[in-house]
Amino acid sequence: MRGYINIPESIQCRVCKHCGSRPIIALTGKDEYVVKCPVDSNHYQTQPGMIDIEDWNLENIPLPEPEFDDANMVACYDSKLNYTFFLPAFSA
Ligand SMILES: [Zn+2]
Numbered sequence: 001m002r003g004y005i006n007i008p009e010s011i012q013c014r015v016c017k018h019c020g021s022r023p024i025i026a027l028t029g030k031d032e033y034v035v036k037c038p039v040d041s042n043h044y045q046t047q048p049g050m051i052d053i054e055d056w057n058l059e060n061i062p063l064p065e066p067e068f069d070d071a072n073m074v075a076c077y078d079s080k081l082n083y084t085f086f087l088p089a090f091s092a
Contacts, residue, residue: 003027004038013053014060018043023060025051 005025007013015022016037024038028048035056036045044059046052078084 007035007053011053012057014057014062016043017060017062023053023056 003026005027007023007025013023013035016039019037019039021037021039021043023035026034026036026045028034032048033051034045034048035051035053037043044056046055046059
């Protein structure tokens with residue numbers, strides 16, 4: 001029977017970026033482990049081998065939220081179509 005290990009709370013690891021689950025460590029071979037999403041095998045899992053929570057964390061950086069929803073933000077485009085945002089209410 002294949003073993004699953006819950007990652008202790010004391011270990012810093014990101015949740016699955018697809019479904020928000022905390023990953024588990026699964027034994028896939030004699031001495032090979034993967035860090036994977038417990039919900040869906042199609043979500044990210046690390047390469048079999050050493051327990052590589054760092055790799056999991058790199059792959060599960062949360063998708064960026066849409067930015068600048070704040071109605072107070074104003075976008076400015078310059079002649080090269082670079083844009084900057086600023087708060088019009090800001091005063092030094
Ligand atoms: Zn997942």
